[in-house]
Ligand SMILES: Nc1nc2c(ncn2[C@@H]2O[C@H](COP(=O)(O)OP(=O)(O)O)[C@@H](O)[C@H]2O)c(=O)[nH]1
């Protein structure tokens with residue numbers, strides 16, 4: 621059992637000089653805008669409003685950092701979560717898109733405390749071309765990648781396992797390396813924490 625002892629917002633940043641300095645193992649969340657990144661962070665942190673969940677896609681244009689203290693087998697562990705701005709939002713200009721790209725690639729390349737990137741896909745929609753491109757970009761970088769398919773609650777129970785297997789095949793990841801998740805139903809919360817903690821403890 622993993623217990624969340626504390627979860628707090630740390631800061632917002634757009635460039636390296638603004639990233640939190642205190643070295644804490646970090647986990648970043650990437651995905652299409654509106655895929656459910658913020659909801660996933662709230663569900664993991666057992667907080668309803670740690671991160672703002674938006675009804676207007678494409679709003680988050682900054683990196684948002686949160687610190688979470690976890691307790692497992694009487695041991696405390698602090699992790700820092702970074703909510704990255706979403707991609708694939710149609711109504712943005714070319715300039716904004718390039719700014720996004722610059723901000724994300726700088727973060728991914730320069731953030732040495734970054735241990736794991738959680739790549740979030742929509743279980744109902746399946747991986748989009750943008751998701752595949754993002755995962756390809758991450759393959760060449762040091763952090764470990766964990767693919768999580770969220771909004772699993774939108775599928776009937778019998779359809780879930782076959783869909784997860786299909787997504788894993790499409791993304792060419794082993795079936796066990798893709799975690800099913802639902803922020804609304806709390807599916808996958810313990811499983812994701814378990815993998816994140818293990819990855820952080822292994823180093824990278
Ligand atoms: N059914 C369902 N809806 C979800 C889930 N996660 C997020 N949503 C909804 O999807 C929309 C976008 O969520 P948000 O977390 O803001 O996405 P973000 O843009 O990736 O941060 C909101 O309306 C959420 O309520 C989920 O697991 N299941």
Ligand SMILES: [Mg+2]
Pocket residue numbers: 657658659672673674680703
């Ligand atoms: Mg968000």
